[in-house]
Amino acid sequence: MPVIDVQTDTDALTLTITAEFAAPVERVWEVYENPRRLEKVWGPPEYPATFVEHEFTPGGRATYYMTSPEGEKFGGWWRFETIDPMSSFTFEDGFADAELKPLDGMPVSQNRYVFEATDSGTRAVFTSTYESAENLQKVLEMGIIEGASAAINQIDDLLAA
Numbered sequence: 001m002p003v004i005d006v007q008t009d010t011d012a013l014t015l016t017i018t019a020e021f022a023a024p025v026e027r028v029w030e031v032y033e034n035p036r037r038l039e040k041v042w043g044p045p046e047y048p049a050t051f052v053e054h055e056f057t058p059g060g061r062a063t064y065y066m067t068s069p070e071g072e073k074f075g076g077w078w079r080f081e082t083i084d085p086m087s088s089f090t091f092e093d094g095f096a097d098a099e100l101k102p103l104d105g106m107p108v109s110q111n112r113y114v115f116e117a118t119d120s121g122t123r124a125v126f127t128s129t130y131e132s133a134e135n136l137q138k139v140l141e142m143g144i145i146e147g148a149s150a151a152i153n154q155i156d157d158l159l160a161a
Contacts, residue, residue, distance in 0.1 A: 002020055002021050002152055002153050002155055003152050003153055004018055006149065008136070008140065008145075010136065010137075011063060013130045013131070013132065013133060013136050014127055014128065014146075015127070015128045015130075015136065016125060016127045017105050017126045017148055018123065018124070018125050018126075020118065020121065020122070020123050021121045021122045021124065021151050021155055022120060023121050023122060023156070023159040024117065025115050025116070025117050026086060026131050027083070027159050028087050028121075028124060028155065028159070031155060032056070035048070035054035035062070036051075036053045038051060039157050040154070040158050041092065041154040041158055042066075043056065043066040043153070044146075044147045044150035044151055045150060045154060046068075047066040047074070047147075048066065048067055048147040049064050049065070049066050050064060050065055050066075050067070051064040052064060052065070052100060055080070056080060056083065056089075057079055057080060057083065058081060058082055059079075059080065060079075060133075061078045061079055062078040062088045063075070063077050063096060063098060064075065064076050064100075065100065073098070074095075075096030075103070076093065076094065077093075077094050077095075077100060078094075079092040079104055080122045087115060087151045088113060089112075090112045090113075092109070092111070093108065093110075093128070094107070094108040094109075096103070107130055107134040107136075107139050108131065109128040109129060109130050109135075109139075111126070111127065111129075112126075112127045113126050113127075114127075115130050126148070135137070
């Protein structure tokens, strides 16, 4: 399984997931750059994602929804801040309503995804920072660790296909 470590830091308001992939950085990076590939691994297997927009440029936006086994849709949005190709990107991440507009009253996180080459492939560190301990706790109670880990753990299989 790619996820090798998960850390929460309530003082720093962060959730950090570290993963190692059996593929070069370029192949892992392409998963996040290409919405058709990203939707195969964004969200747990039983909640497949559909990206409606994905403008992977600084200032660009992405909107998506995940569909539950019962057909219920859960929206989300990103606003890309920085992109250092093959190395890292930062973005704001939030929940969205049925029209994929930001949902008031739900946590928004600042994210930094970092990728580095290793002897066996790629190490990725996914760090999410929340505005408050309450918001971090809310997403933890919603199952973010389990959902994000299940999503990330799909990447090796996608790259092997």
